[in-house]
Amino acid sequence: MSGTTPSICIYKSLLRGAAGGMLRQSTAVGTGLRGSPVLLHQFGISNNRRCFSITSPSRIKEYFPIVKTKHIVETETTWKHPVFTESQMKDITVAHREAKNWSDWVALGTVRLLRTATDFATGYKHPAAGKKASAESKDFHMNEHKWMVRFIFLETVAGVPGMVGGMLRHLRSLRRMKRDMGWIETLLEEAYNERMHLLTFLKIREPGWFMRLMVLGAQGVFFNGFFISYLISPRTCHRFVGYLEEEAVMTYTHAIKDLKDGKLPKWTNMQAPDIAISYWKMPEGNQTMLDLLYYIRADEAKHREVNHTLANLNQGTDPNPYASKYDDPKEVRPTKTAEVVKPTGWERDEVL
């Protein structure tokens, strides 16, 4: 290494770290060990450790322990999760709604851009649809650690849109002194559901300082970006979420496949956390990590459908089909359960 190499090396290491690189070099930089040839050498070779560190279960502290008081036995949620059957969850498929207008293209383009950036940051790779990775290729190898990093990062972002949309519609209703027509509850419930995904994963792994920093930054940027975008075009924002959820379904489908193919041995016999078992009402005998991924994927499929549907409606006046009663109960209509899942959403004339 030349005299000028260390700073370049650190810079490169940091870049690599931000791209899902090492924990160690970032720690060294943070503790003033800049320029140590030994450490720099280590940074250069240990590229299998990521800045997005997550703590192993043995070292994890209880993130949200049960708060015990003298009189309260349990604190319940208002948004109880509908029961999904095994066959409903296994029937979920990867799908894509074709972009039909400029608003759809803006939404799709933004999702693709964000996906590329997130894949880069979390070290996520999978072969293109229909193509297989060669057995010796490490490029497409996801392990439990990498999957968990991706899940936790994605879920911290996924909980934002529903809350922003619900909040802005709430404020609009107050401001204009008009009814909202049932959208707010569905949007807030979606945000709650995404937060439950996150809390479940946090019962399994704890993110390290770098990941928390990235989450903080991502939330700051994404919240404000989505807030402004929703004020400008709520329709485009719902389409954006619809496309984002298409990606989420694909991500969980890949993870399920990896787990079923035996590529994630640490999860093979792993029990789902108690918080998940009670939230999804997971039945006895179906409480493993694999079952958990099926439940979460089904949730993402419902978000995909709901947001594509909402994007098809008149944002100001149409009622929310997911909070409406219909005249003929025999007709197939949008539901909150996984009984009916329409991957590309319902068109306006089908539901109004």
Ligand SMILES: [Fe+2]
């Ligand atoms: Fe989620």
Ligand SMILES: [Fe+2]
């Ligand atoms: Fe989602």
